[in-house]
Every structure is written in C-alpha cells, then in structure tokens.
Amino acid sequence: MSETENTQRRYDRLAPIYDAMEAGVELLAFERWRKRLWSQVEGRHVLEIGVGTGKNFDHYPSGTRVTGIDLSSQMLSRARQRLQQRPQRNSNLIQMDAQRLAFADDVFDSAVATFVFCSVPLPVQGLHELARVVRPGGQVLLLEHVRINRPVVGPLMDALDPVIVRVMGAHIARQTEENVRRAGLEIESVTELAPGELVKLIHARVRAQTVE
Numbered sequence: 001m002s003e004t005e006n007t008q009r010r011y012d013r014l015a016p017i018y019d020a021m022e023a024g025v026e027l028l029a030f031e032r033w034r035k036r037l038w039s040q041v042e043g044r045h046v047l048e049i050g051v052g053t054g055k056n057f058d059h060y061p062s063g064t065r066v067t068g069i070d071l072s073s074q075m076l077s078r079a080r081q082r083l084q085q086r087p088q089r090n091s092n093l094i095q096m097d098a099q100r101l102a103f104a105d106d107v108f109d110s111a112v113a114t115f116v117f118c119s120v121p122l123p124v125q126g127l128h129e130l131a132r133v134v135r136p137g138g139q140v141l142l143l144e145h146v147r148i149n150r151p152v153v154g155p156l157m158d159a160l161d162p163v164i165v166r167v168m169g170a171h172i173a174r175q176t177e178e179n180v181r182r183a184g185l186e187i188e189s190v191t192e193l194a195p196g197e198l199v200k201l202i203h204a205r206v207r208a209q210t211v212e
C-alpha cells in the first residue's frame, strides 16, 4: 500500500474521534491561531487544503468562495455535516490529493492549510501543487507544527516520528519552512506561535512572473 493510501486510511480511522481528540488544544490555542491566520487571507477565491472536519469554516472571511479538499472521505463527511449547519458559507468540498490537484494553473487567489503538511506524504510535491494553482503573486498561508531544530529535542523528535505517524497520522519532525522554500515559494514572514518554535504561521507567496 502506498504512503498516501496509508495516510487516507489513518484519517478515515481517526475521523470519528478527531474533534474530541483535539478539543483541549483547540480551546487553549488552535482556535485563536486559526482566527489569526484567516484574518490575513486575501482575495475572493480561496483553496483550503486538508479541510479535515471543517474546523476553519467559522473563520472563512465573508465574501470569499472557499474550495476545500481532503484525502479522507470520512473527515470530509464530517466537514459536510458541519457545513450543512452553516448554510451561509459559500464553499464546496471535494475529495482530492494535495499532491495531485485536479485544478488548472493560477485559479486561486490564496491557499490555506492548517496542520496538514505534517501528514502529506510528499510535502514538497504538495506545496509545488499549491504554487501551480495559486495565481502569481497570490498567497499561501500555513499553520503548522514543525521539528524543533535544537540539540537533543530535534533528534528525539526524529526518533519518535515514525511511531507517532502510525498512531496520529502526523509527522512531528517536518521541516516545513524549508519545504516551502524547496517548492519555490517566497516566504514573506514566519510567526512563532508556541514556545520552543514548535508551531509556526508561515506566510508565503507565489513568485510573480517576470517578463524577459
């Protein structure tokens, strides 16, 4: 079975307990960080990658049309239920792999992902896809937990990573800032949100096309 199929199965399995599992951290911090991210979103047509159970719906800015995608049909089914309770939200949900987006080039003004690139099997490929479907000059906003690049704790995260990913579906030792650069996106700012540089809000842009 491929790593993408494994990821899909893990989240299908986690879907019934996902919201309960995250309730504490959501209350303590995630909710606040989501609000902060969405207050920075620009443009009318937005892509949300890894929409999960739809925890960002309440933060979608009014006047935007958000297309949400996710690999897991079970996470999406919970998102669909949540969306039904919010009929005013202008969004549609599609099952799709972030590593192979079925969208044309340059169709979105912005793309957002919250706690997603820790679990996408080939994160640079997924970020490349974002750079392709967001228009030149458009935004890519990511809220991600990342590897702490410090002695002892960094190698400890590397050692635990293969175990955690099997249980929780997420890699805890991802170098997401580096991956964003490797995908050719331009980083505008990185905001440290948690002690020890564990959680970052990464604000990147698709490079504007240069005329030769």
Ligand SMILES: C[S@@+](CC[C@H](N)C(=O)[O-])C[C@H]1O[C@@H](n2cnc3c(N)ncnc32)[C@H](O)[C@@H]1O
Binding pocket: 004, 007, 008, 011, 049, 050, 051, 052, 053, 054, 055, 056, 069, 070, 071, 072, 075, 096, 097, 098, 099, 113, 114, 115, 116, 119, 120, 121, 126, 170
């Ligand atoms: C930790 S959950 C985060 C969900 C949501 N963004 C949130 O903030 O609560 C990660 C989500 O990313 C999705 N995901 C993982 N790999 C993916 C991929 N290759 N393409 C699309 N979605 C993916 C999972 O199915 C899961 O719903």
